[in-house]
Amino acid sequence: MTTRLSLLVLLLALCPIPQIFAQTPAAAPAAAAPAPKPVPITDADVAGAPVPTADARSKGDPDGSLTGTAGDVSATDPKKGVTIGDLVNQVGQNKIAINFVWTLVTGFLVMFMQAGFALVETGLCRAKNANHTMMMNFMVYGVGMLAYWLFGFAIQMGGVGAVANLGGTPPLSAEHAITLFGKPFGLFGTNGLFLVHHGTYDVAVMVLFLFQMVFMDTALTIVTGAAAERWKYAAFIISSFLMGAFTYPLFANWAWGGGWLANLGANFNLGKGYCDFAGSGVVHAVGGITALALSMMLGPRIGKYTREGKPNAILAHDIVIVLTGCFILAFGWFGFNPGSTLGASGNGGLRIGSIAVNTMLAGMAGSFSAMLYMWLRYGKPDASMSGNGLLAGLVAITAPSGFVNPVASVIIGLIAGVLVCLSVEFVDRVLKVDDPVGAISVHGTNGLWGVLSIGFFADGKSNYGGSWNGVTGSVTGIFYGDNGGQLVAQLIGIVTLVGFVFTLSFVFNLIVDWIVGQRVSAKTELEGLDIPEMGVLGYPEFELKSQT
């Protein structure tokens, strides 16, 4: 025993761990030496920069030291060789190239979220509606994109002005505004129809279009979940087109396209105006609130409520694909939030690190608190609500992700996880609105919570080029010394979502109801929508149980 103990002590003494963690004492400051005089670089210096010889390159470059050198900087005048002007232009193009690549790749991640939504929604519905639910999630991508390309992008971004991180987007310069209380109220943009109108056939505009398009599609696919298992396919197509062309772009213009909500700070001294970093309000609340309007109109599925109005649980048919879908969505969210910087270089682009960490922390906190809530209240850690808790945390952190610190992110996520459970119970039992996947609570309720949380938790430490929404300084909430103006701006955004976006969505869907009817017949619903609406079963070799 003593020998073993001695060996252990010896090992610990020789172990390098203490040295790794020990802080190296700071070296004594050297005697102050005179600062070297700056030496100006001349064109001759640049032209004389060493370039690897063709002979050296022909032997390969296993360590990468010969690839990407001065020889790769193009000279505008080959006779003069590379000048300082060429060098500076190359630096500028590299910065914008980094931002283009960052924005495009994060946009590709967001596009993949469509697959996550498809799995979550289809898994939470019954097997007899699998084809129909999957097809709505699949085609919402194309229908939404068409609407957005035709009208939506111009309405949303047609007047946004120069987006510095993308090298400026000057063709997007026409915002229609009215005057209210002596201030301009931007209502919608007008440049950018079909991506050719008014010089919008432009590389930076294309990057912006791709990124904003996939955000819009995320909002549209939220609605398909709430209306699943009873929504006519034809009605889905028309309703989604209207949302992608008008409802979503209008609110997105007000928040992100230079519209009146963004300018509440500049025009009415309310903090930095309505702030929504990556779209808790613009994307998720617009989707969730439209889902509420449509679900109310459609009514609950047959068998969801007893004649006394008590809710019945209609179980998910495949929890495996539900949770797989949640993971895909959490992965895509790393595009959603960090990508919303529209760049990784310059103007605070390095905040992408903290935004990504805030995102994952809030998602974790949301799934954890939802799981605990369900476990304590119902005796089991419910799988679908744990998944919804993850999504609720991610939805809630979407707006504040660029303005808050990690501790606030965890608090926001924890609250979101409990809030989604309470909201699902409220919608189900009090409102008696049938939402098969919990979209109203995940995206609507927690989208609003995310928007509100900025008014409390924004820590004033972010710096995206010295200002936000045209107001100098950083976004700050009341917990960090703001006078409440930011909170008021956020609340005005929330009332706009609840009061205006709801009404517009409702009216559009009433029109769709009058034209083609929103709900399938009772016979179709009982049979399952796959054969009557789509012509093919999602699972043709399965024997489906007859329930409701």
Add this chain to the structure above:
Amino acid sequence: MILVGLVVTLLGFVIAILSLSLHSVGMQLVVVLLGLAVSLFGIMGILNKHYLKTAIWKKG
């Protein structure tokens, strides 16, 4: 009843916009919250109640 519900819901939004004519942040906060309450009443108190009256589960 649908029209009434929609008008009340939209009225809440108009109340929130009107708060911008005030100069005190505290007063703005109160008026915006009032607007939110009005909009929520329009949705939950009028529109949803209207649809619940003819809900499919009441038809038996």
